[in-house]
Amino acid sequence: MRLHRLEITAFGPYRNRQVVDFDALGGDGLFLLHGDTGAGKTTLLDAVAFALYGSVPGARNDAKRLRCDTADDDVATKVVLELTVQGQRLLLERSPEYQRPKKRGEGFTTQQAKASLTWLDGVPTGQPPEGLTRIDEVGRTVQRLLGMSVEQFFQVVMLPQGEFARFLRADTAEREKLLERLFGTQRFADVETWFVQRRRERGREVEAQTLEVRDLLARVAQVSASEPGEDEQGWLEEVEKRAVREWEGAQAEHSRLRRERDAAETALAERRELADRVRRVRQANATLAELEERKPQHDAWRAEREAAQRAVPVLAARQAVQRAEQARERAGADVVAAAQRCSDVDAEAPLDELRALAGRDRESAGALAQLVPEAQQQESDRERLAGLAERIAADERTEAELAQRQQALPERITAARQQVDEAKHAEVRLETVVSRVEELSALLQAARELPRHEREFADATTRAQQAVDAHQQARDRLQDLRARRLAGMAAELARRLAPGQPCPVCGSAEHPAPAEPVDDQVSADDEDAAQQEEQRAQARREQAATEAQRARQARDRLAERLGEHTEQGLATELAELTAERDALRRTAGELRQRTELLAELEASTERISAQLTDVRSRLAASRSERTSLETTVDERELRLREARGDHPSIAARREHLLGAAANLDRLVDARIARDDADGRLAEQRQALRDAAAEAGFESVEAALAAERGEARLAELADALAEAEQRAAGARDALASPELFGVDADAEVGLEQATEAATLAREAAERAAAMAHRAEQRHRDIAQLAERLRAAWARLGPVLAEFAELEALADVVNGRGQNARRMSLRSYVLAARLEEVAVAATRRLQRMSDGRYSFVHSDAAGARGTRGGLGLDVLDDYSGKVRPAKTLSGGESFLASLSLALGLADVVAAETGGALLDTLFIDEGFGTLDADTLDLVMDTLDELRAGGRVVGLVSHVEEMRQRIGVRLRVRKSREGSTLELRTA
Template identity: 30%
Template sequence: MRPLSLSMSAFGPFASTQQLDFTALGTNPLFLINGPTGAGKTTLLDGICFALYGKTTGNEREGSQMRCDMADDSLLTEVTFSFQLGNSSYRIRRVPEQDRVKKSGDGSTVQKSEAQLYKIDAEGNESLLVASKVSEATAEIEALTGLDVEQFRQVMVLPQGKFRELLMADSKARELIFSQLFQTHIYRRIEDSLKSKAADIRALVKDQRSRRDGILQSAGLASDDELRCELAKLTPELETAQSAKEQALQQQQWVIKTSDAAQHLLAEFAQFDALTQTVAALDAQQEDMAAQTYKLNLAKQAQHLAPMLEVFVAREQEAKAASIALDHAKTALINAKQAFDNAELKAADLPVLEASLLEQEQVKQQLNALGPQLRELDRLNKTLEQEQAQLISAKIQLQNSKNELTTAVQKRRELESALPQLQANSETRLSLQQAHQQQQQLLSTYQQWQQVAARVSSTQAKLVEAKVKGRQLSAQHQQAQVTYKALLLTWHQGQAAILARQLQQDEPCPVCGSQTHPQPAQSQDPLPSDEALQLALEAETNAQEILSKARAEYRGLQTQLETLQQQAQDLAVQLGTAVDIPLDEHTHTLSQYAFSLIQAEQAHQQLQLLQQEIALLHAQETHLQQKLEQGQTHDSALQSKVDLLQGQLAHMQQSVPSALATLEALTAAIAQNQQSISQIKQQIASVRDLQQQTGQSFVAAKAALNGAENAAEAALAQQTRAQQQLNQQLVAAGFADQQALFESMLDEEQQRALASEIEAYQQRSALTKAQCEQLALKLKDKVLPDSIKLAAELEFAQQALHAAEQAWQLLHTRTVLLMQTQTQLSIADAKAKVLEDEYAVIGTLADVANGNTGNKISLQRFVLSVLLDDVLLEASHRLHLMSKGRYRLLRKEDRAKGNKASGLELEVEDAYTSKVRPVATLSGGESFMAALSMALGLSDVVQAYAGGIKLDTLFIDEGFGSLDQDSLELAIRTLMDLQSSGRMIGVISHVSEMKEQINTRIDINKTSHGSEMTIVLP
């Protein structure tokens, strides 16, 4: 990290805003920070440390305690620091929590702590990385620099009074800072991974042993010996039980066979008894079957007489129908005679009806003669009414015209009085339109600024997510890289072991040429295949590609964020002071302009409408005046016409009866006359029609009676003949009468059912008797078996078989269980052996990697010890010069006492005494030289390792006063040599020789109104 500029306001002793441009000091400068005690030299380093991490270099004061008491109340305490990391530049601004003056009103308010971090591209464009959260800014700085605040203090700043911390740190503390500087966390992850895997395997081994004990316990066994003894004992017992079970099964099968034969014979005897009973039952049904046969024969005889019976029944029904028809004809004749007599009585009134009809016809002629006169009279009445209505309408229109003219004049005068006010309101319309348009544009720009600001926040959140994802992918890539390198290392080690196996005693080694081979390389691990190496390489390559893609996406988001931030800045410039006004106020202002503009527009429209209406009213007045004059002329003409029609109507009314003075009355009288004529004609026609119809009905009734009498006599004769024929056939067929015939009749379905029943009986009887005779012949000389005895024998055989099977089953089940247990134990032992073999390898690796073996050095600490040796080599070179060849820094290789971590402690070799002693025994000046050498050596080594953190800046706060003149000159010469290697070195010191030797300075002047900074160049 290389500082570019520093700005401090109201910070420490600096009451005003102080600007410091580090680039003005030159390229890779060695400069002195000079000033009296209390002027603020250390505060300059505090400002850098606070800007980056929110902490001071000494960690003795919080940021909220750094405000200058001499600063103006309106000046905010803040620090802005710009720096360069590699090819990228950054700027961070940090404000501590403090009291500040309110922007509006009296009193003060609490200013919360905040921080902003920007990235600056080559063109000077800034992109916001952190908007305000101090924790996010600190985390981002730690990610960029690779150092937290404690590590920053130890490797880039040697604070006043604390330069011994890096020198005196134990293995654990030094491991933390070195692992961060050299990015060796991958080895820590290897340690943790091996430790976790070993613990998992150890748990699996324990679980496997528990399972083995559980297998024995589930079988009721205490040990493997007990299992083997019980299996040896059960084998002959199982064979004996198997033989007994087979004998019992054979005995049961023989008894079952004998029992089946006896049961078959018993069934035949039972069948014979059943057949004998069935034959007896069938013999008992013979009389019933004879009766059924007789019934069937009678039914067949009755079936032959059925047609003749049907003829008789038909003739009988015809005779009854003819008798009923005769009775109806007699009744109809009586009714027709009575109706004819009534019609003759009504016909006697015909002369009276005809005279009344003639009278009504004469009245009709008189009424028709009055029609033309009344129509003319009605026409005159209607014409008079129309003219009178027109006259009244004309008078009303005349009056309305007068009223309309008066109203129009009055309304015109009222409208003319409202013109001045509307003209005044309309004149503001143009200015309001312009103001409204400007406010609309301002609101649109403000809303765009809000949207862009929201997108800036969203993109920043995405950028944070992408950064987290990038860290995860970076870790995955490192893991894949370690896996591949581990496989490759194993492969190379395996190659050495393969070569070692081929060595022969007294034959030269193809590598070193030695003929003795005291310790040939060995390898217990299996050699990884080329395919495994290729897969690991592909996994590492894929992880690298995914990481590169994620980084490209991250850069895309950064570009997008920079564009959005520029857009937001441009919009904010356009808005000016309006950017601080809330959206609600902008919207409210626009609404007010819109409301005022609407009122002005309405006034303008009302003015135009009012002017148009006044012009219309002028025209309307002229029109109404003309209309009034025309109405007066028309009224006089109508009045003359009405008077003439009234005289004509009075003359005609004298010649018309008063009762028929109107067409309505005449029409009603004509309708009444026409109705009377129609009713009389209808009565005459009705009487004559009734007389004719009743006469015809009377004659027809007489004829119908004669026909009915003849039909009744003929039907009765046919019935008598059919009765005689039926009686003759009944006697011939053997039936006593018709009732006997009816009782014997069966339909065809009943006859078929009866015939089937008789035939089935006959067939069943014959079959049963034949079966009975056949079975009797078969059972001749046979004896009925004893079923109870046979059942007892079968029960005994089944019980014996069941007992034998139970005995065998118990032995078989136990034997199978023991054999399964034996198999499960073998499988469990095999699995345990595999796990134990695996643990022998993984567990040993885990113990070695985690420092649980003799030297107590973990894998990461071992790697760091190698790096520390490089650091100490560089540091010792400088310390050797500054101490005039006396001291050299060494790494302590002895194991620490107890379980304390070791491997990274320091010792110092004293050339004067030829002894190695702890670094804590150095004096103050010697400790400063050692710490300075250590810091410079660490910077050299970190820079040399690819992928390490850039330590191209070092600040040293005091410590030079403890050196003698020669040591001081050597220290200054060392710093100058370091400057020539491309580093920026800043030194804080009161030593006058430092001021003489270092010409480039930052002078801090202490005044009554606060300190000030000045750059002094040679």
């Protein structure tokens, strides 16, 4: 990294624009930023850091006050830095966030931070040619190019005042924090954390399996009712054996008590059988005695049943009387109903008189029969008159409609001729419009394809540019390899030399000092491969250029074809023409229909005239027929009105007469039926009295009183049958061989046998329960023992693995067998610090004239604290190592500067970042005497080797004079000094 130019505006103490030309200042490799205290020397370094990373070193970054307080409101704060990193020259511009007065109104508004990166000598591959404008993208790009973080940059490039003096005197913890930021040892901290987390996870697994073993032991102890001793496996075997013995003993006891239970239950069954026979004898005797006591009741039930059976014929006769009475009532009701229909005659008149009235009505109805056809014809003629009226009205409406159509026909024919002409014109116009629509469609398609061709042209141009860059890179690599091969050609020839063989260059057979191959020797194969790659890159370049040319030609053809047309205009015009085309197509398609309509209208003139003549002739005939028919209907109506009387029609009067005759006939029939019903009722009543006497009853009422319902008869039958069955059953039981000779008064003694059987059964049940519990306990102990042994088998390897992991985690984290109490991260930092001490010792010995050297210590700290980051000083005058805190002020500056330079070398080598061509050292030179300052300046001269530029920051006047003198001595010219004054 080399700085070229710095521009700051309204930044820190600088209210106006200031420019620092580092190319002019660092032309001799050494320059001084000189000024009074507070003049703004460190601010320039802050500006460089802010331009690169957007932050400033140390505590100044926490203040967030980078804008100059005295700057004008319209002057924006910004920092512009031009530099070269890894062969890329770029321009960085940044503005911090700050508060500025509002342009309108009162108060302040926040000016947001901004950043930009611009490439000055070619855009790298993969980067946008316009540069970067996002703050995060600029930050990532700068850090990638420099290869280090902001903390590493502040320690490697800008050696801040006082920082390394504090680092020199710091304790282990503070020194560890700084080294962690510089060397990025987070991955080793992640390893430590991984071991801790892994140990915690495995510990949880071990704890879970241990808890499982303990739980199984507790369950075995609970089941066996015994506690485990020190020998848990032996205790488990003893528990299993004891469970087997208890189970076998319980089974034997259960078998013995079960036999005793069976014997007691057999004796109880025999006693129960004897008791049952005695009970049955007693029950049979009691049943016979009870039936004997209830014999009068049973005799009364039998008499009641017999009387009910004798009354059955009487009941049947009574039902016949009831049916005759019902028939008499129905016949009387029929007479009343028939009399009501014949209300104009006496219902009780003689039957012959009623028959005569019916005959007279029938004769009158017969006389009206001949007038019924005339009445029907009268109705037909009336309907015909109504039809004629409707037909005359319809023909009148048709006549009016035809006359109206005949009047409107000329106008419709004229309109139809105009529509036919319009369709013919549309057919002619359609061809022109269709052609124009096709033309506009093609242009619109071209307009829509133009953006795609422009994108393809842009992509092809980009690919062509990338191919040019790739070809250029391949060509540069080929030239570089050729140059390196020419440089190492002597070594390549030296490999072909053999003792005693002449040299192909000088011819000598002796080869005292053949050239050695360089570290990165280039072979002919490497050069051939690079040449082939360059040729392939050239072919890709030519192909990309051809594709770009084709894409440009395609785009140009489309653009030329479109001319001034736009996609929107073409779309609008096409939509209008498409609508017109569709309308013309519809109109032209109706030409045939419109022509046929015109012909139809022209032909309808004569047809309507003929139809009008026919309608008028038919209308005259209908009117004449209606007049004649009306005369006939009126004459017939006079005769029919006299014949129907008060009735609506002849048929109605005839129906009335016939109905009256029928009603009289029904009245006669009803009176005859009523007389017959009276005779039958008297006969059935006499038959009822005869039936009661034949059944042995004194009267009909006594016979009816003996009636019993089916339920009562069934009840009597069931009760008598039950009594007979009980008596027969009791006699059969007493006569059976099983109960023969059984004494009803004998005592059985069933309670003692029952008690003995109950005791034996309970004892057997308890023994069965104990045997079941012993078996269950034996089975549970066997299952738990199997699970416990499996858990022991799983726990053993897990415990061994956890012990190994725990010991390794302790060592990695600085505990356990780690005697130095150093964690892995501390160990890595100690190795880096040891490298820093070696690099810093070379500088310190030169600046201290060989007196002081750094000594790294990895011993543990006091009271067991972590070690590995100790840093002391070896005093060559005394030969003893002493703490760095005992150095004087000037000696501390030398040690701090040496440590800073050594740390910068190690960090730069560690990060593998860009070559650091610019270095700044801020303050501290005022504490040195003249001789020591010369030694320091000699050391700084060495830093300029290889083109490095060293910038010193100091307010000491002697520094300016010494730098000028040293440069005049070396190059006979004045040194570069930047004078700073307070803004």
